Every structure is written in C-alpha cells, then in structure tokens.
Amino acid sequence: MKKLSFLLVLILGLGLLLAACGGGDDNENESGNENNGDDATNEETADFKVGMVTDIGGVDDKSFNQSAWEGLTAFGEQNNLSEGEGFHYLQSNAREDYIPNLNRMVRDGFNLIYGIGFELKEDLTTVAGQNSDVHFGIVDDVIDAPNVASITFKEHQGSFLVGVAAALKTKTNKLGFVGGVDSPLINKFEAGFIAGAKSVNPDIEVDVQYAESFADAAKGKLIAANMYDNGIDVIYHASGATGNGVFNQAKDIKQNDPEREIWVIGVDRDQHEEGQVGDQNVTLTSMIKRVDVAVQEVATMALNGEFPGGELLEFGIEEEGIAFATTNADAMTEEIVNTVNEWQDKILNGDVTVPSTHDELEEFEAGL
Amino acid sequence: MRQVIQVTSNNRLFGILVPIISVLLGLIAGAIIMMISGHNPIEGYVALWNGAFYDAFTIGETVRRITPLILTGLAIAFAFRTGLFNIGAEGQVIVGWLAAVWVGIAIDAPMIIHLPLAILAGALAGGLWGFIPGLLKAKIGVHEVIVTIMMNYIAMYVSNQIVRSVLTDHSTSTEHIASTASLGSEWLQALTFYSRMHYGILIALFVAVLMWFIIDRTTIGYELKSVGFNKHASKYAGMNVSKNIILSMVISGAFAGLAGAMEGLGTYGNVSVISGFTNLGFDGIAVALLGANNPLGVILAAILFGVLKEGAGEMPSAGVPTELVDIIIALIIFFVASSYIIRWALLRFKKEGK
Numbered sequence: 001m002k003k004l005s006f007l008l009v010l011i012l013g014l015g016l017l018l019a020a021c022g023g024g025d026d027n028e029n030e031s032g033n034e035n036n037g038d039d040a041t042n043e044e045t046a047d048f049k050v051g052m053v054t055d056i057g058g059v060d061d062k063s064f065n066q067s068a069w070e071g072l073t074a075f076g077e078q079n080n081l082s083e084g085e086g087f088h089y090l091q092s093n094a095r096e097d098y099i100p101n102l103n104r105m106v107r108d109g110f111n112l113i114y115g116i117g118f119e120l121k122e123d124l125t126t127v128a129g130q131n132s133d134v135h136f137g138i139v140d141d142v143i144d145a146p147n148v149a150s151i152t153f154k155e156h157q158g159s160f161l162v163g164v165a166a167a168l169k170t171k172t173n174k175l176g177f178v179g180g181v182d183s184p185l186i187n188k189f190e191a192g193f194i195a196g197a198k199s200v201n202p203d204i205e206v207d208v209q210y211a212e213s214f215a216d217a218a219k220g221k222l223i224a225a226n227m228y229d230n231g232i233d234v235i236y237h238a239s240g241a242t243g244n245g246v247f248n249q250a251k252d253i254k255q256n257d258p259e260r261e262i263w264v265i266g267v268d269r270d271q272h273e274e275g276q277v278g279d280q281n282v283t284l285t286s287m288i289k290r291v292d293v294a295v296q297e298v299a300t301m302a303l304n305g306e307f308p309g310g311e312l313l314e315f316g317i318e319e320e321g322i323a324f325a326t327t328n329a330d331a332m333t334e335e336i337v338n339t340v341n342e343w344q345d346k347i348l349n350g351d352v353t354v355p356s357t358h359d360e361l362e363e364f365e366a367g368l
Numbered sequence: 369m370r371q372v373i374q375v376t377s378n379n380r381l382f383g384i385l386v387p388i389i390s391v392l393l394g395l396i397a398g399a400i401i402m403m404i405s406g407h408n409p410i411e412g413y414v415a416l417w418n419g420a421f422y423d424a425f426t427i428g429e430t431v432r433r434i435t436p437l438i439l440t441g442l443a444i445a446f447a448f449r450t451g452l453f454n455i456g457a458e459g460q461v462i463v464g465w466l467a468a469v470w471v472g473i474a475i476d477a478p479m480i481i482h483l484p485l486a487i488l489a490g491a492l493a494g495g496l497w498g499f500i501p502g503l504l505k506a507k508i509g510v511h512e513v514i515v516t517i518m519m520n521y522i523a524m525y526v527s528n529q530i531v532r533s534v535l536t537d538h539s540t541s542t543e544h545i546a547s548t549a550s551l552g553s554e555w556l557q558a559l560t561f562y563s564r565m566h567y568g569i570l571i572a573l574f575v576a577v578l579m580w581f582i583i584d585r586t587t588i589g590y591e592l593k594s595v596g597f598n599k600h601a602s603k604y605a606g607m608n609v610s611k612n613i614i615l616s617m618v619i620s621g622a623f624a625g626l627a628g629a630m631e632g633l634g635t636y637g638n639v640s641v642i643s644g645f646t647n648l649g650f651d652g653i654a655v656a657l658l659g660a661n662n663p664l665g666v667i668l669a670a671i672l673f674g675v676l677k678e679g680a681g682e683m684p685s686a687g688v689p690t691e692l693v694d695i696i697i698a699l700i701i702f703f704v705a706s707s708y709i710i711r712w713a714l715l716r717f718k719k720e721g722k
C-alpha cells in the first residue's frame with residue numbers, strides 16, 4: 001500500500017512538472033512565431049534562407065566549422081540577410097543530434113542546408129532522401145543524391161606543399177605527423193605531407209601517430225612531447241582541437257629553451273596566433289583549407305538558381321580552395337617560400353600528381 | 369502545498385520527493401541563470417518543451433533518445449543494488465553495439481531468428497565486458513571502478529580497430545545491417561514523420577520489468593541485494609558472495625550491452641569509428657541516481673533526461689545559446705547528485721536522532 005502511494009506521488013509530481021511546462025506552451029504560441037513554420041518547406045518564399053549544422057567540434061572550433069560559419073556570415077552580409085532568419089547555424093553536441101538538427105532546419109524552411117564534416121554523411125543522406133525539394137551541401141565527403149552538392153578539398157595538395165616547407169626547415173631530417181581519427185580523409189593529409197617531404201629529400205623519416213580523437217588536447221600534447229624528445233623538429237597536425245595540445249607542448253619547450261628550433265604546422269586555418277610565445281612563434285606555416293570560400297560559392301550558386309545538385313565540387317590550389325600560410329616571415333624565409341611556390345607550379349601544370357591514399361603514396365615513393 | 373508538507377512527514381515518501389524537488393530546483397536555477405544572462409526563461413523552457421514534444425517527429429526522436437537511457441540507467445541501478453558501481457556501462461554499450469551490428473551484417477537468417485540473435489549478441493558482449501571486472505573484484509578484490517573505467521577505453525579503441533580493419537576496408541563506418549536484423553519500423557517512421565523511433569523502447573520497458581522481477585521476486589535477487597547490504601553477513605548466512613558479485617556485473621553489463629544493441633540495430637543501423645564516448649553510460653549513472661535504483665524510477669528519470677537532452681536542441685531558437693543549455697542540464701544533474709547527498713545526510717541525522 002505504501003509503495004503504491006509513492007508511485008502515485010511520483011507520477012503526480014511528474015505530471016505537475018509537465019503541466020507547468022505545458023501551461024507555458026499556450027502563452028507562447030502567440031509570440032513564438034518562429035516555431036510555426038512547419039509547412040514553410042512547401043511554400044515558395046521570396047527570401048533565401050541558408051543554414052549549417054556543425055559536427056561535434058562546434059562553431060568555435062578554430063577550424064573548419066568556424067571557417068564555414070565565416071563563409072556563411074560573409075554570404076549573408078553580401079546579400080543583406082539577417083542572422084538567425086536568413087542565415088543560421090545549429091550546433092551538434094553529439095552524433096545523435098545530427099538528424100534532429102537537420103530536420104529542424106528543413107522544418108524551418110531553409111532552402112540550402114550544409115552539413116559540415118564527414119561525420120554527417122549518413123544522416124544527411126537520410127534527410128536528403130526524405131526531403132527531395134530542399135537543397136543540401138556536405139563538406140568533406142561525397143553524397144550521391146540529386147539534391148546534394150558535395151564539397152571536398154584537395155587537402156593532399158596543400159599537405160604536400162607544407163611537407164616541402166617542413167623538409168626544407170628540418171635540421172634533424174625527422175618529421176612528425178599527428179592525425180585526428182585514422183580515416184580516409186586524414187590519410188589524405190598524411191599521404192600528401194609525406195610525399196612533399198620525401199620529394200625534397202628521400203631520406204627524411206616521418207613518424208605518423210593518430211590520436212583517435214579530434215578533441216583530445218591532452219593526447220596531442222603527449223604525442224608531441226614524445227616526438228620532440230625523439231629528435232623530431234617539425235610536426236604537422238591534422239587533428240582539430242587535439243592539435244591545440246601539440247601547439248602547447250611546442251610552446252612549453254620553446255619557453256624553457258628559446259634556442260631550440262622546433263616547429264608546428266597548422267591546419268585548416270592560418271594558426272599563426274596559436275603558436276605565439278613571447279616574441280617568438282612556433283608556427284612554421286599552415287595548410288589552409290578555404291571552407292569559407294567553398295560554402296560561400298555554393299550558396300551564391302543556389303541563390304542564383306544554379307545549385308550544383310548531385311555534383312562533386314573539388315576545391316584545390318587551382319580553385320583557390322587550398323593554400324599555405326606565409327605569416328611567419330622569420331621562419332618561412334623567402335628561399336623556402338620560393339621553393340614551395342615552384343612545387344605549387346609543378347602541381348598546377350600536372351608535373352606532379354600528389355598521392356591521396358596509402359597505396360598511392362607507396363607508388364609515389366617507389367617512383368622517387 | 370499543505371499536502372506536500374503532510375507527505376514529507378512520511379520518511380519513505382520524502383525519499384521519493386527529494387528527486388522531484390531537485391529537478392524543480394535545477395529548472396529554477398536554470399531559469400535564474402537565463403534571467404541573469406538576459407534571456408527570457410519562459411521562452412527558453414517553452415523552446416525546450418517544443419524541442420521534445422512539438423510534433424510527431426520530435427516526439428519520436430525523444431522516445432528514441434529515452435530508449436538507451438532506460439537501459440543504461442537500469443544497468444547501473446542493478447549493479448548498485450549489489451553495492452557495485454559500474455562505471456563501465458559506457459564500454460559495455462560500445463561492445464554491445466559492435467556485437468549486435470556484427471551479427472546483423474554477417475549472418476543471413478529470417479527475421480525471427482536474426483533479430484533476437486543480434487540483440488542477444490549485444491547483451492552477451494556487454495555481459496562479457498561486465499564479467500571481467502566482476503571476476504577481478506570477486507576473486508582478487510580489484511576495485512570495479514578502476515577496472516571498468518579502463519575497460520571503457522579498451523572497448524572504444526578495440527571497437528574502432530575492428531570497424532576499420534575487420535568489418536570494413538579502412539573506412540569510418542560499416543555497411544548497414546540486414547533488414548532482418550533491424551529494429552526500425554516503417555510504420556513507426558511514417559507515423560512520426562521519419563524520426564528514428566524504433567521498437568527498442570518495448571525491449572527497454574520489458575527489461576525494466578525483468579529487473580524488477582529478478583530483484584524483488586527471485587532468490588537470486590534476494591541474494592544480490594543481501595550482498596549489497598552486507599557482504600560479510602551474506603557470507604555468514606551461507607551465500608556465495610563471489611558468485612553474486614560476478615552475476616550482478618554480468619547482468620548489469622548485459623543491460624548496458626542491450627542499450628548499445630538498440631543504438632546499433634534501431635537508431636543507426638551500423639557502427640562507426642567513434643572519436644569519443646557516447647556518454648550513454650555516464651548519463652545512465654545520473655539516471656540511476658535520480659531513479660533511486662528502482663526500475664520504475666529509472667524509467668521516469670530516463671524520460672526526464674531524454675526530454676531535456678532532445679529539447680535542448682531547440683533552445684537556441686529562443687535565443688538561449690547552446691552553452692547555456694549545457695549549464696542547465698549540468699545544474700539538474702548537480703541537484704540530482706546533491707539530492708543523493710541530502711538523502712544520505714538526512715538518514716544519518718535520523719539514525720543519530722534515535
């Protein structure tokens with residue numbers, strides 16, 4: 001009997017809680033006009049709405065989510081759209097948030113919805129299949145659907161160039177590569193980097209380590225500490241926020257021993273700021289991936305009614321989607337920049353085909 | 369209000385009221401924070417409500433999110449009853465997920481065999497992951513918290529490696545399971561505007577009944593509880609303490625493994641390389657605490673957490689930044705945890721008073 005009365009109280013209590021929330025609901029329906037856009041997808045609205053769903057890195061990841069958002073913001077300002085209405089982002093805290101976030105944007109009547117990052121591939125495929133009248137874009141992966149534009153980058157080309165720079169800079173002939181998750185995407189960075197370094201000097205050794213996370217700075221720091229201890233003097237990271245640990249370790253070493261020459265190569269954005277220690281800087285260069293340019297370009301196409309649905313848009317050096325940073329002029333001497341530019345020309349005119357997978361890399365190395 | 373005061377005079381009822389009060393406190397504290405940071409708390413909570421119950425789609429997604437939380441909550445609650453703290457639910461979820469999907473892909477059989485087999489594989493894998501810390505605890509006294517934490521990492525990295533090099537050729541996610549092993553239902557999906565709701569919720573509810581039955585209606589359950597209350601007295605009474613510790617961890621692990629199977633067979637239909645924990649196991653700890661380790665309590669707590677987590681996604685539409693949503697959820701968990709402390713302190717106080 002006693003037990004029964006607990007349950008009763010428990011259920012009543014929960015009911016009270018729910019009822020309280022429900023009461024608020026009624027008041028809000030009058031003012032909350034945003035949420036009533038259930039059938040907006042079926043209406044032809046004159047104004048264009050573009051949105052993006054981040055992966056779990058979040059919109060302030062100092063990497064490609066942030067870059068994509070910068071692109072959308074620039075697009076919005078260009079076309080006088082207001083933030084929240086005309087262009088908007090939804091942040092995902094876990095993998096399971098992707099589908100609800102994508103659907104939320106469909107429901108709110110967005111014309112073009114980006115999924116940022118290869119992790120959204122499957123969920124975006126599902127949602128795109130269910131909403132054939134909405135346009136979607138995926139960054140960093142390929143989806144074969146008539147209403148999805150796939151945006152990928154030739155990261156191997158940019159990685160090749162920073163590999164050349166690293167080979168020219170190293171004194172120990174030992175380089176390090178820190179990857180996020182061991183996946184076809186990050187393997188592209190790895191293959192390009194090794195190929196670039198070995199093109200300059202075939203005797204260079206590259207130590208490759210994967211942190212198995214894009215968000216574990218502590219692990220990045222540990223790997224970097226090991227690498228620098230073993231005489232590696234340039235580390236290229238392609239690991240999102242894990243790379244912040246690599247920068248921290250390099251800066252710690254530099255702080256204790258300002259004479260020691262160690263470098264980090266940044267990724268996605270120009271990571272010059274991350275490498276500043278006093279008046280020195282450990283960032284040699286960065287492999288820049290212009291997600292903002294790509295996102296902006298596809299949005300403009302969609303606005304003009306030329307949405308590249310079902311197409312694969314590959315942004316490389318030629319399309320100005322890939323570049324390398326020369327901000328640290330003390331470290332990236334004119335000599336190095338000139339040599340890197342020579343290799344860039346060789347890639348552009350087809351003399352060098354940069355490998356993008358482990359197999360292609362093996363072939364490439366055999367051909368050296 | 370008078371009624372509330374009257375019921376609080378009843379000691380056991382008070383124990384049930386504390387979690388409810390702590391949830392309300394968490395929501396109120398969240399409202400205050402929203403107010404201080406210049407957002408309208410009513411709009412914020414309305415958005416939260418809409419995020420979870422706005423239309424058929426969100427309701428379906430909410431149910432989907434609740435499903436594994438019930439199972440991980442039950443897993444942790446079950447071990448708690450035997451005085452064990454199973455932090456390894458996270459790892460058990462991951463291996464359960466992997467095993468269920470593996471069976472779902474590799475075997476070709478009619479649904480009536482395939483689906484139960486895949487679900488069972490998930491439970492077995494989770495059970496195995498619970499067996500190892502149980503064995504170490506029972507035989508050589510290694511603390512289960514430490515072992516289970518380590519087992520979480522082993523599960524994650526082993527699962528990633530298997531996905532990469534055994535199930536696929538260096539890809540980040542496996543192919544989809546055969547439709548004969550899927551818990552998904554077109555009927556439910558059509559009903560809920562393509563949400564990922566699946567039949568797993570029935571399994572979760574069944575497991576809750578199962579747990580109640582084992583704990584409250586069988587000799588095994590009696591022994592498990594007895595070991596939880598006092599190991600030495602149980603041993604003196606002729607019970608096999610080691611066996612009960614191992615059994616409790618195995619059943620707890622199997623429940624968590626089922627949660628993984630729900631994700632693998634219902635929600636995603638495949639298994640991917642993960643770069644971090646799913647957090648299902650860790651959220652399960654909070655669910656078990658709030659639910660007072662009681663099956664019905666766990667279901668209600670899982671519903672609350674599922675609603676909060678699903679609804680949170682809508683809060684940015686009311687101008688409340690996502691970071692604030694995390695703070696509010698954390699506050700509720702904080703009050704839930706302190707309710708546990710409050711209850712413990714109250715019990716102490718009562719005992720001394722007598």
